[in-house]
Amino acid sequence: MTSGPSTNPHRWPTAITAFDEDQILIRGRNVVDLMGTRDFGAVAFLLLTGRQPTPGESAVWNAIMIASSDHGPTSPSTFAARVIASGNRRAPEAAVGGGILAIGDAHGGAGEEAMVFLQEGLSLARRSGGSLRKAAEEVVWNHKSAGRRMAGLGHRFHVVDPRTDRLWSLSQSFGLSGDGIALMREIATVLSEAVGRPMPVNVDGAIAATLTDMGLAPPIARMVFILGRTAGISAHVLEELAREKPMRFRFGFRYDGPSAEQNFSGKRQETGVAAIVVHDKKDAMS
Numbered sequence: 001m002t003s004g005p006s007t008n009p010h011r012w013p014t015a016i017t018a019f020d021e022d023q024i025l026i027r028g029r030n031v032v033d034l035m036g037t038r039d040f041g042a043v044a045f046l047l048l049t050g051r052q053p054t055p056g057e058s059a060v061w062n063a064i065m066i067a068s069s070d071h072g073p074t075s076p077s078t079f080a081a082r083v084i085a086s087g088n089r090r091a092p093e094a095a096v097g098g099g100i101l102a103i104g105d106a107h108g109g110a111g112e113e114a115m116v117f118l119q120e121g122l123s124l125a126r127r128s129g130g131s132l133r134k135a136a137e138e139v140v141w142n143h144k145s146a147g148r149r150m151a152g153l154g155h156r157f158h159v160v161d162p163r164t165d166r167l168w169s170l171s172q173s174f175g176l177s178g179d180g181i182a183l184m185r186e187i188a189t190v191l192s193e194a195v196g197r198p199m200p201v202n203v204d205g206a207i208a209a210t211l212t213d214m215g216l217a218p219p220i221a222r223m224v225f226i227l228g229r230t231a232g233i234s235a236h237v238l239e240e241l242a243r244e245k246p247m248r249f250r251f252g253f254r255y256d257g258p259s260a261e262q263n264f265s266g267k268r269q270e271t272g273v274a275a276i277v278v279h280d281k282k283d284a285m286s
């Protein structure tokens with residue numbers, strides 16, 4: 001078994017998995033015992049947190065992965081994956097990996113940052129006698145005065161993100177909701193007032209508040225999103241390869257940089273205005 005303390009400096013310590021010829025232990029549980037008795041979500045939770053989820057945590061965790069699993073071909077990660085698959089037809093794993101690289105602070109990764117400000121807000125509330133509204137005002141003000149957007153709030157399409165309420169009511173039904181979710185609701189109200197239009201808690205923010213109340217660490221918010229979205233990205237990559245022609249993406253664009261000294265026909269340009277070139281023909285992405 002490749003486990004146990006070692007004084008050999010060439011063996012790095014890991015608390016995740018050990019194996020020998022006959023068995024594989026994930027966090028001390030035999031993988032063959034987990035197979036058929038646990039769902040994938042529960043094992044992902046075990047891997048990431050080091051402990052088995054309670055039945056409620058397992059249901060909520062799986063719901064988080066389902067909520068994250070897909071949002072159509074135009075989300076940055078899925079779009080990136082489809083573009084990569086259109087150019088690299090022989091390595092679908094490159095497209096899936098490339099899609100995951102587009103996940104970050106503005107898309108799918110905002111939950112991590114949101115968990116940090118929720119934790120700050122909760123400790124502010126504790127220090128100032130427990131007013132979540134006051135803590136929300138301070139957190140929003142801190143962001144606004146620093147000119148920063150609030151992670152986990154706002155959405156390009158949804159005025160109300162349908163995943164948020166479902167996740168939070170599921171959480172509540174298992175007795176897992178608490179001040180994290182309550183504070184996020186206050187923050188959404190305060191931010192909407194400050195911005196002057198509804199600022200919904202998006203899926204990243206919903207996950208952040210849920211995981212805060214489950215007592216998990218901020219980086220887990222990003223990881224659980226990646227786990228869920230990898231399923232959707234994989235489906236889109238396979239569809240791209242099966243249905244679409246190579247290099248099918250063609251976008252028009254408008255050049256507005258400095259003008260060339262000579263135009264393409266070799267004549268000097270008469271004005272100082274940049275040549276405007278619109279590419280929307282067949283070779284736009286060649």
Ligand SMILES: CC(C)(COP(=O)(O)OP(=O)(O)OC[C@H]1O[C@@H](n2cnc3c(N)ncnc32)[C@H](O)[C@@H]1OP(=O)(O)O)[C@@H](O)C(=O)NCCC(=O)NCCS
Pocket residue numbers: 105106107108110148149150151152153154155156157191195202203204205
């Ligand atoms: C998701 C997001 C890109 C959608 O943006 P959008 O609805 O297209 O809105 P716009 O980018 O046009 O922003 C318009 C104005 O709304 C306000 N606004 C939008 N999102 C905001 C946020 N999260 N916090 C504070 N103000 C915000 C700003 O006043 C912004 O004006 P600005 O461009 O001068 O900063 C945006 O809300 C955002 O950046 N959210 C934070 C990152 C995040 O949670 N990502 C996960 C998405 S699921």
